[in-house]
Amino acid sequence: MPSGAGHDAMKMGDAMPQAMLFRGCVLVLSDSLAGSLLEAELTGIISHEVAHTYFMGEMTEAREAQDKQAMKIVELKCDAIAVLSLKLLGFDSGNYISGLRRREKLANAVGLSSRFSATHPEVRVRNHFLARWMKQLSQ
Numbered sequence: 001m002p003s004g005a006g007h008d009a010m011k012m013g014d015a016m017p018q019a020m021l022f023r024g025c026v027l028v029l030s031d032s033l034a035g036s037l038l039e040a041e042l043t044g045i046i047s048h049e050v051a052h053t054y055f056m057g058e059m060t061e062a063r064e065a066q067d068k069q070a071m072k073i074v075e076l077k078c079d080a081i082a083v084l085s086l087k088l089l090g091f092d093s094g095n096y097i098s099g100l101r102r103r104e105k106l107a108n109a110v111g112l113s114s115r116f117s118a119t120h121p122e123v124r125v126r127n128h129f130l131a132r133w134m135k136q137l138s139q
């Protein structure tokens with residue numbers, strides 16, 4: 001996996017379709033996710049995870065306060081950065097949502113569908129937020 005900009009990456013052999021930023025500097029991707037997504041979808045997912053570095057303090061505060069709504073807001077901010085990153089890299093920004101949907105299907109297939117529901121907005125909500133945000137960007 002590529003490394004740069006102060007981040008390292010590792011691929012984990014796991015059936016759980018997950019991506020996460022460990023300690024704010026190591027990107028961890030499961031085999032099942034890395035092997036199932038299209039390049040642009042995976043780029044969006046990785047961009048989202050790297051975006052978490054911008055909001056570490058906010059996320060830590062939300063976690064410590066067990067403020068699930070604040071955690072969901074951070075997720076939406078990271079989504080916005082992921083979509084903007086895709087756009088700047090020349091990918092169709094719709095690949096981000098299709099990547100989230102594909103990850104959701106993979107999670108459902110291994111019985112993990114509800115794992116992130118407390119701390120992450122539903123894909124439908126994320127899609128709606130991103131559509132509105134992209135519309136504002138184009139005005």
Ligand SMILES: [Zn+2]
Nearest residue numbers: 048052075078
């Ligand atoms: Zn996230």
